[in-house]
Every structure is written in structure tokens, then in C-alpha cells.
Amino acid sequence: MQGIGEVPLQPPAQRCHPHEGRYQTECSPSQRHRNLTRHTAYAIAVVAPSVSPKGSPRYLRAMHTSRPWHWFLLLGGMIGLFEAAAVVPYDWLMADWTASRVLVGTGHALSLVAVGMLAWTALGVCSRGRTVLAVGVGAAVLVFARAVPADRFDPWTLTLPALAVVSSIRASRNPRVSVWIALLLGTFTLWGRVPSSAFSVTDRAMTLLPGMVLLGLLAAPGRLWARAATASALLFALPLVVQPRSSNARAERPPSVLFVLVDTLRVDHVAPYGERGTPSTERLATEGMRFDDAITVVPKTTQSVAAFQTGRYPTRNGVRALKDGLPAEQITLAEHLSDAGWRTGAMVHNPWVRRGRGFEQGFDQFWSFYELERAWGPLRYSGIVTALDAAFFGAIRTFDPNTDARITTDRALAWLDETPEDQAFYLYVHYFDPHWPYSPPGEAAENRVNNIHDTKWSKGDLVFSNPLRDEENDEAVRLYGREIDHNDDQFGRLLQWLDAHGRTDDTVVVFTADHGHHLGDHGYWYHHGAFLYEPGVRIPLLVRAPGALEPGSVHADQFRSIDLLPSLLEWVDAPALSDVDGQSLSTLEGQVPPPAFLESDQVFFRANQRRYLRGVLGKVRGVRQGRWKLHVTPRTGGGIWELYDLDSDPGETQNLVLEPPPEAPVEALLEALRAGIPAEERERLAKRGVLFDRLGAAEVDPEASGSTQLPAEEPDADLSTEEANMLRAMGYLD
Secondary structure, three states: OOOOOOOOOOOOOOOOOOOOOOOOOOOOOHHHHHHHHHHHHHHHOOOOOHOOOOOOOHHHHHHHHOOHHHHHHHHHHHHHHHHHHHHHHHHHOOOOOHHHHHHHHHHHEEEEEEHHHHHHHHHHHHHOEHHHHHHHHHHHHHHHHHHHHOOOOHHHHHHHHHHHHHHHHHOOOOOOOOHHHHHHHHHHHHHOOEEEEOOOHHHHHHHHHHHHHHHHHHHHOOOOHHHHHHHHHHHHHHHHHHHOOOOOOOOOOOOOOEEEOOOOOOOOOOOOOOOOHHHHHHHHHHOHHHHHHHHOOOOOOOHHHHHHHHHOHHHOOOOOOOOOOOOOOOHHHHHHHHHHOEEEEEEEOOOOOOOOOOOOOOOOOEEEEEHOOOOOHHHHHHHHHHHHHHOEEEEEEEOOOOOOOOHHHHHHHHHHHHHOOOOOEEEEEEEEOOOOOOOOOOOOOOOOOOOHOOOOOHHHHHHOOOOOOOOHHHHHHHHHHHHHHHHHHHHHHHHHHHHHHHHHEEEEEEEEOOOOOOOOOOEEEEEEEOOOOHHEOOOEEEEOOOOOOOOOEEEEEEEEEHHHHHHHHHHOOOOOOOOOOOOHHHOOOOOOOOOOOEEEEOOOOOOOOOOOOHHHHOEEEEEEOOOOOEEEEOOOOOOOOEEOOOOOOOOOOOOOOOOOOOOHHHHHHHHHHHHHOOOOHHHHHHHOHHHHHHEEOOOOOOOOOOHHHHOOOOOOOOOOHOOOOOOOOOOOOO
């Protein structure tokens, strides 16, 4: 007797024809082989209307009454098809529909379908056709693949495999249930991964929609209707993954742009600024311009990159905190150049600057952490491959900050190889290696600075009251330097590509950092962003712009990160952008440099006892203009003020706020500070006693109430589980 949810093992005897409803037991082996081949081809090629057999429901019924593994072959094919419809456009094509990429993408799609077919057929054979058992085991495998690594995993999605198992009870009575099961399991496998969890729920659903439509076609009746619906589905899906190409290409190829940014790079650890020998940057300084006093307007990655890419202060571009995304209404350098005809691409290993957070605006292709780390290629998104990897290999990476610039460079070079010779390009390469923990390739990096979470101290203890021995700190600084050496080698590979392909003389090359890094300066270790001291604010900036900048030249005056965008547009002869805060280099020459408004990030460490208010309100704010630097840390009852003369005191050890020298432009600095802070924030700070019409205290009153401190049990900002996990992995949270 057939059990509930069990595929019948003995089909009824009827004519041996695949489209007349049932299979005949007396079919010859060759007829059965031909029928199986036709059905397999249909499952794989359902997106091609010309090969669609008639009567999808009949087809599904036929599969249910054939041998047990036939149904599982179809189920695996449908799951693979669903995965391919989302993964290949998102992870590989990225709106680039050139013939070569489509051909490779087709191979990836077929691989996903084949893996699904093989895995689920094996389950069907092993379970002897018991659908509830097979679907239950398959669902458990997928739950293991998602829940154990907990990579972008939402617990509510566990309801999807549970529903699939319950639905399998009726699989033998209702053939369309197989489509429903494939939809549930495919959605569970991909949810939060394609696209990444930074996207909204609507974006995620829209990315999965083409696969949903294709699965729906399997249950659709009729020949002509199925073909028409398939074509309509493809046309409907294309706008979801294709971005229109610019039609504003010039008759003559304009200069290209290679923008290389190294995360967490101290200016004194790279040549020609410091004593460390980094040949690639040394070469660029010789062939281009060195900016001796370049600064970021905020020493934290997300806000700094947004300022670079928009030419606007964080208060104007909307990116005020590390976890903020770039609003869609902001116009980026990539958008502007793409509209003007440049091919645009980005290779970014920092997870906060990734697709779904707005930074991909204007890029034809944007490869962020989860696309660059490509163990198994697009197959890594298959639920079966994910499970096998989690059980036996561990090659698929959840986020951790141990990145290798070689991977970023390999992908960048592949993108450059795909760029037509007559096409100008803008390539943004964001390396992440010097960021904590310091683990240069080929070196043992087992020390307590990197593994502080395994000790009795927290990361906050290490950052604000470093308890380690001098030799341990010296070794950490050495490893940090070796990470920079590795980055310099990889940057050199990019320069060599330009040389080998004759693009050196018509490519503007920018080398810079998002911010600096503290290695014990001002009692602040292995971190950045909490304060506005020079080690975190100063950045290297080297630019080679053939025909625009003299080789070996030096710009000695202050140059803000927001000034780079308008300057770049001039160097490549692109239209200027209006309503930016920065000024081009040509307008700054011969003028007194404008003041730079600076602000810190928010607080995430409980151990930081030098910040007194939560959230954006508690940010350190400052102004830097030439040799003078003024900043204030807000607290209830007034701020803690600091004033430095950088010419005579580059280490910022002598606070002059109580007795400013006569030549200090205190009023001008206060005016610039007031202008930089949004009016609403000034009003809120004024209610706390923080006023900006005069200088205040230089240190905390020891008699001050403890109520002005950050509550020790509360974080600075509301964080999702994923955000907290990422902050902790990067060393920003205990």
C-alpha cells in the first residue's frame, strides 16, 4: 500500500507517450531513455520557449507516476533553476550583458541546476521515493547550511523549510506542490545572501522574483501560453538586473581614472611620507604630485568614502555613522562619470561599503566582500554546496576582517582586461588589509593584539588602556607594516597593467586612504574614529595626472578629502558637479586654504571614558585650517575644548585653549565650527550647555556628576544583530 506523501513505485499501464498523461510499464528502455531526456531538457531549458513541451501540469503528473527519482530530479532542477535566476544576474552579470559574460553566466546557471538535480535525485533514491522523508532530510541539510555559520541568517526563515516538509505530505496527490516546495527551499537558501542583507525586504524579494516566475511556468497549462508567459517573464526580469548603458560616449577617449584607497593607512607608514620603503607609492610620487597636508574630514570608513565620492561633508550627504548607507539622491563620482560615458567598476573588500548600502550607485559592476570572496564561484550560493562546504571544507567565508589584497587585485585586473581598448574607465579599488587584525600573508600572526577576545581583556581595554607588554605591541606594529608592504605590492600590479596595455599616459591614478590609524598616540591603540587627532585625520594622497600635474611636484597646503572630486573632474576634462562642498585644486592654488570641518564617529566601546554623550550628539567636532586645529567633545554642562598649533606642536601635546596665543584665529575657527554643525544639533547641544560662541574648559571637572558619562551598560547606537556581529569582528565592539 502506498503511504501518504510517497511517490507511487508502479505506474498504471497506458500508452507509452509522454504527453498522453501516464507512462506505460511496457515502455522499452530506449523509449524510457528518450522520455527522460525530454523531461530533463525541459526542466533545464524552461527559459527557452522553443523547447517547452506542451502541458506543464501533465508533465508534472507524468513525473509523479514515473520512477521515484524522476520527481526528485525535477525538484532539484527547479531549485537549481530558482537559484540560478537570482544568483547569476546578481553575483556574476551585474548588469553587464556582454556576450562573454553571458556565456560564462549560462555555464554557472547550468552548474547550479545540475548540482540541484544530482543532490535531490540522490536523496530520492536513498529514501526509496518517500517524499516526506527526502524533503525532510533535504530541508535539514539546508537548515544546517544556513543556521550553523549564521551568515546573514534570519531566524524567521526557518518557517520556510518547515512549510516545505509539511507540503510534501500532499506531493503525490497534487503535482503542483513540487513547485511550491522548490520555491520555499530556494527562498530559504538565498534569503539574506542574494542580495546581501543590507538590501531592503523589497529589494530581496524583487531579486528572487524572476526565479518565482520561472517556477510558476512549470505549473502553467497550455503550449502557447507557456511560451508567451516565459518570454514575458524574461522581459519582465531584465529591467531588474540590467542598468541602461550611457549613450554619451565621446568621439575621443577621455582620460581614465584608477582610484586606489587603502583602508586604515597611516601617512607615516608609506613612502615618500615615512621611512618605510613602499616602491609603488614612491614611483607614483615621482611621476605625479604629492599632497603633504591631505586630510579626511571624518576618520571612519563609511563616512570618509561617502565624502570622497560625493565631494560633500557628512552633514550634507547624510552619512553620519559607520552603519549609515549613502542616500539614493546623492550624486556620486561614479554616477557622474558613467553618465558622461566612462565604464565604471568597483572592487571593495570593506564590508561596510558594499552593495545595498548605496555606494554602488553609478557603478556598472560593484564587487564587494561577498562577491570578491568567491570560493566555489556562484555555486557557493547553492544550498547543497553551502552545506557540503560547511561540513567538510569551510572555504565559504562569513565576514571576517582578514582579507587579502591579492584577491581584490585579481578581480580588478580581470575587470580591466574586459574593458575595450577604446573605452575610458573609472575603477575604484578599496583594499582592507592594514585593518585590525594584522595578518599579512605568509606570516604567523598569533599574538594577543590580534586575539584579544581570547584573553581576560576586552577589545575596549586594549584600545583605551592597553595592558600588553611593549614587545607584544612592537610585534603588532611590525605586522601592521607588513600588511602595508603587501598592499603596495598589489598596487604595483595595477600600475604594471597600465604600463603593459599602453594606458599609463592617459590614466589619472589616485592613491590615498580613508583615514589614518592610532598605534598608541594619545593613549589610543589599534583603532580610529573616536577622536580627531592627526594620526587618524591625516592621509597619504598621491596623484599622477599626465598633462595636468607636473611629475615630482608637491602641494604643501591643506587639502581636504572633499576637494578631490572636483579636482578629478577637471583632470579628466569631465563636466563639473554643482552643489559640492569641495573646491578643485586649480581654485585653491594661491589662495588661503578653506577651513576643514571635522567630526568623529559615534561611540561603541563602554571603555571609552573620554566621550560623554550618546549618538550623533556626542560626536567630537572640530575645525582644522593650516597650522591651527580646534575641536570640542560635548558633555552636559559644557564641552571639553582643545586648541593646537600644528607647526610648533605636531604631536598635539600642548592644549592652548586656556591661553590662546594672539596669532590664533579663534573667532574664525569658532565661526567655521558653528557653520559646520547643523542648526538643530547646535540647539540640542546648547540645551546641554555646549555653546560655540566662546572657548570652554580644557579638561573634565573632577567634581562633575557621573550622569554626564555614557551609561556603561548601553551601546552608543541601536544595532541590528548583523551590525553588532560585524562591529565585533572588526574590533569596534566588545
